[in-house]
Amino acid sequence: MAVQSSLRSTTPLGPAACEQHAKKLAFIEEMTAEADSVQERVLREILARNAETEYLRRFGLSGAVDRETFKQKLPLVTYEDLQPDIQRIANGDRSPILSAHPISEFLTSSGTSAGERKLMPTIREELDRRELLYSLLMPVMSLYVPGLDKGKGLYFLFVKSESKTPGGLTARPVLTSYYKSDHFRSRPFDAYNVYTSPIAAILCADSFQSMYSQMLCGLYARLDVLRVGAVFASGLLRAIRFLQLHWESLARDIETGTLTDRVADPSVRDSLAGVLSPRPRAGQVHRG
Numbered sequence: 001m002a003v004q005s006s007l008r009s010t011t012p013l014g015p016a017a018c019e020q021h022a023k024k025l026a027f028i029e030e031m032t033a034e035a036d037s038v039q040e041r042v043l044r045e046i047l048a049r050n051a052e053t054e055y056l057r058r059f060g061l062s063g064a065v066d067r068e069t070f071k072q073k074l075p076l077v078t079y080e081d082l083q084p085d086i087q088r089i090a091n092g093d094r095s096p097i098l099s100a101h102p103i104s105e106f107l108t109s110s111g112t113s114a115g116e117r118k119l120m121p122t123i124r125e126e127l128d129r130r131e132l133l134y135s136l137l138m139p140v141m142s143l144y145v146p147g148l149d150k151g152k153g154l155y156f157l158f159v160k161s162e163s164k165t166p167g168g169l170t171a172r173p174v175l176t177s178y179y180k181s182d183h184f185r186s187r188p189f190d191a192y193n194v195y196t197s198p199i200a201a202i203l204c205a206d207s208f209q210s211m212y213s214q215m216l217c218g219l220y221a222r223l224d225v226l227r228v229g230a231v232f233a234s235g236l237l238r239a240i241r242f243l244q245l246h247w248e249s250l251a252r253d254i255e256t257g258t259l260t261d262r263v264a265d266p267s268v269r270d271s272l273a274g275v276l277s278p279r280p281r282a283g284q285v286h287r288g
Contacts, residue, residue, distance in 0.1 A: 012026075012029045012033075013025045013029060013143060014143045015143075016139065016142070017139070017146070017148075017149070020139075021139035021142055022139075024136055024139040025139050040067055044066070044067075047064065049100055050098075050099060051063055051065075052096060053096045053097065053099060054085075054095065054098075055085065055098050056074075059074050059075070086098075086120075089167070089169075090106065090119060090165035090167055090171075091165070091166045092166065092168065098121060099121065099123055101123040101124075102123065103121040103122065104124040104126075105169050105172070106120060106121055106122070106165060107122050107171075108120070108171050108172060108173055110173070119165070119171055127178070127181050128183075130178055130183075131178075138190075138193065148192050148226065148227070149191035149192045151227070152196050152221060152224045152226060153196070153225070153226065154196045154197075154214075155195050155196075155228075155230060156197075156211065156214055156230040156235050156239045157175075157195075157197060157214075157230070157231065158175075158202065158207065158235070159179055159180065159203055159205060160172065162176060179202055179203060196214070196220075196221045196224070197213075197218070198213070198271035198275070199271070200267040200268045200270070200271035201213040203267075204265050204267070208262065210268075211239065212249075213263055213268050213272060215239065215242060215243060215246075216253055216254070216259070216272070217272065217275060220254055220276065249262075255278065256278055257278035259272055
């Protein structure tokens with residue numbers, strides 16, 4: 001009973017599903033209970049780390065880490081104001097312009113607001129912060145929906161196209177960056193985040209092959225699927241429409257244990273080879 005009590009630790013947000021979740025919920029409470037002081041501390045750390053960057057020196061902020069000086073000297077800017085500096089980095093300038101740490105890649109916007117993707121420079125450790133943010137989802141969800149560790153998630157996850165800047169840095173959407181990172185590809189087992197989709201299917205750049213193989217795996221493991229979703233609601237709607245259009249081919253592949261020739265990516269086919277086996281309909285006997 002003592003072990004059970006420990007696993008069901010109660011946090012200010014509510015009873016956690018497990019000890020690991022309790023630590024995450026405690027972290028949320030710690031970061032939000034005194035949000036103002038936390039934000040001030042983080043600002044000091046950012047200003048101290050980047051004290052010698054060209055951007056802060058330009059406004060006389062080199063060495064100043066207090067919030068009031070920051071507010072007085074650093075103006076509010078738009079993307080267009082920063083674009084010349086961003087373009088210098090994209091063209092290959094490796095001096096500390098906006099960041100004291102080397103820029104590892106550019107994250108791109110969707111382009112839906114102005115018709116052109118914006119480039120946002122990022123550093124390698126940003127992936128650690130992103131991973132931390134994503135790790136807070138299940139502890140909160142489990143406060144209200146129990147048993148999320150008892151099955152699999154049919155989540156439709158996709159990568160998008162990427163490019164290289166003139167200076168050789170990769171430019172790609174934030175989720176594509178995360179899915180292609182070791183943080184996602186080599187993540188440790190977590191019973192709360194077991195997906196039906198193989199990594200190869202998620203990383204397949206061809207949208208049809210990726211959707212088809214993810215849908216096929218989800219349907220094949222349908223008795224284990226506990227939840228269905230996508231990062232954006234539009235992705236889930238697209239998946240539903242895809243099922244409406246291709247259910248006959250999907251059903252045939254499940255029945256025969258084969259994979260349509262329209263999925264030609266070798267890594268995807270290899271990842272599904274050990275998953276698929278014939279599943280005839282009730283009353284049928286599969287031959288050959």
